[in-house]
Amino acid sequence: MLVTLGFRRAAVPRLARRDMCGAAARRTTASGLVAVAGGGASFHDYDAAITACVERRALKQGRQVHAHMVTARYRPPVYLATRLVIMYARCGALDDARNVLDGMPERNVVSWTAMISGYSQSSRHAEALELFTRMLRAGKSS
Numbered sequence: 001m002l003v004t005l006g007f008r009r010a011a012v013p014r015l016a017r018r019d020m021c022g023a024a025a026r027r028t029t030a031s032g033l034v035a036v037a038g039g040g041a042s043f044h045d046y047d048a049a050i051t052a053c054v055e056r057r058a059l060k061q062g063r064q065v066h067a068h069m070v071t072a073r074y075r076p077p078v079y080l081a082t083r084l085v086i087m088y089a090r091c092g093a094l095d096d097a098r099n100v101l102d103g104m105p106e107r108n109v110v111s112w113t114a115m116i117s118g119y120s121q122s123s124r125h126a127e128a129l130e131l132f133t134r135m136l137r138a139g140k141s142s
Helices: 009-017 043-056 059-071 078-090 094-103 109-121 125-141
Strands: 002-004 034-036
Touching (some): 094 109
């Protein structure tokens, strides 16, 4: 079971409704957003944790969530992998975002756009254009 912010898994939906960036999120310790007990994290657990990291631009905790996915040998579906790209891009870790994108066996237009937007918003326009061109080529080959 994945424990988010020190609360049990069942509490996560209530916290999400109360805005995870609110008072409960402020109680996060330096040890990170996610602690693992039993290792049975699900899609929804990862989604809630990544969403909290995106909203708070919590790079360190986001890396911990991603590391847990890798350690648990969890292969995220396109949606969660795209959320990781978004999280890294919004936190300014564009190399990490690109590594996630490049490691995705399947991408959709949202995945590509997340990375292109990250480059563009960080004034890395040449890389944004190169990736846009690569996206167009990939679309023609599929």
